[in-house]
Amino acid sequence: MARTSAEHWRALCQSLELTAFNAEYDAVVVAWQSWGRHYHTLEHLQACLTELDGARALAARPAEVEVALWYHDAIYRTYRRDNEARSAAWAARFLLEHRAAPEVPERVSTLVLATAHLGEAMTGDAGLVADIDLSILGQPEPVYDAFEHGVRKEYWWVPRRSYRTARVRILRSFLERPTIFNWPQLRERYEARARANLARAIEALST
Numbered sequence: 001m002a003r004t005s006a007e008h009w010r011a012l013c014q015s016l017e018l019t020a021f022n023a024e025y026d027a028v029v030v031a032w033q034s035w036g037r038h039y040h041t042l043e044h045l046q047a048c049l050t051e052l053d054g055a056r057a058l059a060a061r062p063a064e065v066e067v068a069l070w071y072h073d074a075i076y077r078t079y080r081r082d083n084e085a086r087s088a089a090w091a092a093r094f095l096l097e098h099r100a101a102p103e104v105p106e107r108v109s110t111l112v113l114a115t116a117h118l119g120e121a122m123t124g125d126a127g128l129v130a131d132i133d134l135s136i137l138g139q140p141e142p143v144y145d146a147f148e149h150g151v152r153k154e155y156w157w158v159p160r161r162s163y164r165t166a167r168v169r170i171l172r173s174f175l176e177r178p179t180i181f182n183w184p185q186l187r188e189r190y191e192a193r194a195r196a197n198l199a200r201a202i203e204a205l206s207t
Contacts, residue, residue: 003049015063018098031074039150040073051132068111088112127182138190144197164205
């Protein structure tokens with residue numbers, strides 16, 4: 001059964017003791033299927049939730065991490081710079097309206113905002129959410145290359161030279177970090193391959 005199925009969503013919401021949550025599943029899934037997505041799709045969400053399955057023991061609040069992953073790219077427009085903030089607000093609003101415990105909406109909002117990847121080292125569940133989102137960087141070359149291709153298609157409207165310049169800057173910013181991944185377990189699994197993929201992508205974009 002897909003981790004993005006309605007049954008999994010229902011079980012997650014029940015674990016947080018939410019009320020009347022079924023309609024929200026349709027809204028979130030439709031958002032992930034919106035026009036113009038080529039990497040930030042349900043397949044990416046599925047990959048993140050599968051990654052969480054193998055790292056759930058690291059989470060202090062696994063259900064909140066899972067909710068954050070469901071929402072982290074629910075709003076995604078390549079011409080905006082507030083996608084994470086808008087996705088975080090949506091998650092918090094849903095949790096508030098469906099009677100989550102009072103502290104949960106703010107915590108989940110913080111977790112969603114972690115996927116903006118602003119460069120600071122993170123710990124705890126925020127670091128885990130960020131690492132899961134970035135796990136694509138450490139995948140085998142064909143998977144990583146498909147990721148790069150998908151992102152380029154999402155930014156189809158950006159001229160080739162401008163895109164290459166901006167993309168190289170972003171990829172180099174990850175390479176310049178002391179570590180890409182916050183959690184030692186994910187660092188051990190993905191760091192070396194991520195750095196190799198990033199270096200290879202930068203070289204391809206620079207020629």
